[in-house]
Amino acid sequence: MNLRVLPCRGLTGTCKVPGDKSISHRAAIIGALAEGTTEIDNYLFGADCLSTLRCLESLGVQVTCTENGVRVKGCGLKGLKEPEDILDAGNSGTTMRLLLGALSGQDFFAVLTGDRSLRGRPMGRVVKPLVMMGAEIHGRAGDTRAPLAVKGCSSLKPIAYNLPVASAQVKSAILLAGLNAPGTTCVIQPQKSRDHTERMLKSFGALIEVDGLAVRLQGGQPLQGRRIRVPGDISAAAFVIVAASILPDCEVVIEDVGINPTRIGILEVMERMGAQIEVTNRRDWNGEPVADLRVRSHGLCGTIIEGALLPRVIDEIPVLAVAAAAAEGKTEIRNAEELRFKETDRLQAIARELGKMGACLEERPDGLVIEGKGALKGARVHSWGDHRIAMALAVAGLLAGGETTIEDCDCVDVSFPGFATLLRSLGAVVETES
Ligand SMILES: O=C(O)C1=C[C@@H](OP(=O)(O)O)[C@@H](O)[C@H](O)C1
Numbered sequence: 001m002n003l004r005v006l007p008c009r010g011l012t013g014t015c016k017v018p019g020d021k022s023i024s025h026r027a028a029i030i031g032a033l034a035e036g037t038t039e040i041d042n043y044l045f046g047a048d049c050l051s052t053l054r055c056l057e058s059l060g061v062q063v064t065c066t067e068n069g070v071r072v073k074g075c076g077l078k079g080l081k082e083p084e085d086i087l088d089a090g091n092s093g094t095t096m097r098l099l100l101g102a103l104s105g106q107d108f109f110a111v112l113t114g115d116r117s118l119r120g121r122p123m124g125r126v127v128k129p130l131v132m133m134g135a136e137i138h139g140r141a142g143d144t145r146a147p148l149a150v151k152g153c154s155s156l157k158p159i160a161y162n163l164p165v166a167s168a169q170v171k172s173a174i175l176l177a178g179l180n181a182p183g184t185t186c187v188i189q190p191q192k193s194r195d196h197t198e199r200m201l202k203s204f205g206a207l208i209e210v211d212g213l214a215v216r217l218q219g220g221q222p223l224q225g226r227r228i229r230v231p232g233d234i235s236a237a238a239f240v241i242v243a244a245s246i247l248p249d250c251e252v253v254i255e256d257v258g259i260n261p262t263r264i265g266i267l268e269v270m271e272r273m274g275a276q277i278e279v280t281n282r283r284d285w286n287g288e289p290v291a292d293l294r295v296r297s298h299g300l301c302g303t304i305i306e307g308a309l310l311p312r313v314i315d316e317i318p319v320l321a322v323a324a325a326a327a328e329g330k331t332e333i334r335n336a337e338e339l340r341f342k343e344t345d346r347l348q349a350i351a352r353e354l355g356k357m358g359a360c361l362e363e364r365p366d367g368l369v370i371e372g373k374g375a376l377k378g379a380r381v382h383s384w385g386d387h388r389i390a391m392a393l394a395v396a397g398l399l400a401g402g403e404t405t406i407e408d409c410d411c412v413d414v415s416f417p418g419f420a421t422l423l424r425s426l427g428a429v430v431e432t433e434s
């Protein structure tokens with residue numbers, strides 16, 4: 001499927017984005033390891049979170065669709081069942097890495113694989129600490145690439161582990177394994193990454209404490225299932241935030257967006273660039289802060305994005321590159337080498353494709369330098385099969401003069417089903433063509 005995007009004169013209205021992807025994965029997996037039932041409202045029915053549900057079902061977990069989301073019947077910490085067949089995580093790094101953690105503490109054999117993109121992504125970073133805890137894991141490329149075969153162990157050894165990268169997926173995998181490691185599992189992060197696992201484990205009754213960059217979990221304690229209401233995904237809202245900032249005559253309200261401090265780098269950067277974003281109606285949903293965001297058009301200026309900010313804005317870099325191309329002056333994105341290990345090499349993908357639209361981007365080993373010119377031209381571009389690249393290019397297409405076609409956009413459903421419909425509801429012309 002391709003997306004055809006026409007220049008847009010302004011977006012107006014009120015909308016809601018789908019449920020948060022990171023929180024949806026965690027609610028399903030932690031719910032499966034808990035005692036009793038977990039009701040998850042506003043679960044993200046995107047391809048990645050559906051992969052998590054399908055894997056859990058293959059592990060013997062009862063999953064039911066409800067009016068508002070899904071119900072997961074918990075099996076207890078050691079209660080998953082050996083799957084009869086290979087588990088398929090599809091395109092989802094979060095599914096593969098978090099499940100590797102959960103499976104490390106189960107006394108059976110399982111094999112995890114994924115699509116071509118996921119089979120090319122680095123898994124050694126998660127295999128290494130899990131093997132130190134007592135799991136047996138083998139895979140391609142010296143046990144660093146999927147398919148990965150896991151033989152878990154229901155009594156793992158707790159470890160203290162210094163993460164070499166600020167990855168929330170690796171941190172979460174160790175913590176999920178730590179649930180079945182009697183004693184204290186400690187993860188020390190180089191920089192703070194999203195902390196949804198820590199918050200959710202706490203809300204399920206785990207003994208977990210966060211002390212600066214260190215997270216400590218007492219293993220062997222049962223979790224209690226509960227109701228979770230998933231906030232709107234700020235990484236999905238980011239596309240609307242950037243579009244409503246760079247197009248003229250916009251006023252858009254996005255309701256019920258998660259504003260966890262470890263995720264709001266997009267708000268910080270956009271505000272620094274001059275964006276007008278009002279955060280109202282702040283609330284708390286099961287330990288996660290939520291608010292409504294009002295965004296109005298405003299001229300942007302270039303900025304520097306680097307250092308400890310990166311983990312808090314990691315998935316928003318492609319769309320921030322579009323904001324930077326529309327801004328006045330130069331933007332530098334540094335310390336962003338992790339983007340090369342996502343669904344695609346996102347630094348290369350966005351530099352090449354935005355370049356075709358007339359943007360002035362220079363690729364650096366760890367980032368991008370973007371000379372903002374304000375003007376983009378419509379072009380035929382490609383998503384590289386990566387949802388965030390596809391949607392970032394669609395936002396660029398709204399600003400460009402002339403028509404833009406983005407090829408291969410089925411991937412949008414990975415994280416943002418209803419993306420084109422939502423943009424249309426705000427006044428954009430975005431058509432799908434098969
Ligand atoms: O834990 C998570 O839910 C995620 C963590 C990040 O990946 P890393 O842990 O690889 O940095 C992020 O890019 C991904 O979209 C979701």
Ligand SMILES: C=C(OP(=O)(O)O)C(=O)O
Binds near residue numbers: 021048092094342343
């Ligand atoms: C990198 C992403 O997800 P994952 O690592 O779960 O595939 C993403 O959603 O941008």
